[in-house]
Amino acid sequence: MIVGRSVAPEDGVDAQMKDHLAALLDDMNVASDRMNAREGVEQWLESSAHSATRAIAAAWDAERTPRGFLDRHRTGARFSTLPDAIKTEALGRLADWAAASFGSLDAVSHERHAFELRFFQFSDRMG
Numbered sequence: 001m002i003v004g005r006s007v008a009p010e011d012g013v014d015a016q017m018k019d020h021l022a023a024l025l026d027d028m029n030v031a032s033d034r035m036n037a038r039e040g041v042e043q044w045l046e047s048s049a050h051s052a053t054r055a056i057a058a059a060w061d062a063e064r065t066p067r068g069f070l071d072r073h074r075t076g077a078r079f080s081t082l083p084d085a086i087k088t089e090a091l092g093r094l095a096d097w098a099a100a101s102f103g104s105l106d107a108v109s110h111e112r113h114a115f116e117l118r119f120f121q122f123s124d125r126m127g
Contacts, residue, residue, distance in 0.1 A: 054119075056117075070094065
């Protein structure tokens with residue numbers, strides 16, 4: 001089985017923003033499960049496969065800003081299901097934190113992104 005996914009830096013703008021948003025939502029007593037379904041499936045595949053390997057199929061440089069994250073995240077699948085009042089408060093607090101942490105919502109971070117393929121091989125139980 002082959003699974004592909006985009007990979008961004010673990011310490012990049014999006015990762016930092018996601019982590020802080022999760023903390024804000026926790027402070028607001030809103031459940032925020034950071035593990036998504038894809039991660040759960042990949043963990044299951046990893047533990048069930050006979051072997052697993054990774055390969056980078058493509059890599060590119062990207063420019064990320066806190067404002068870009070805020071714009072993209074506003075309509076994200078899980079976040080968009082929250083009540084409007086919670087979304088507004090959380091994004092406002094996140095914007096304030098980001099402006100202080102990055103110096104500006106428009107501060108540009110140059111990051112290396114990649115498209116990773118994961119190959120999972122399963123035992124042939126029929127032979």
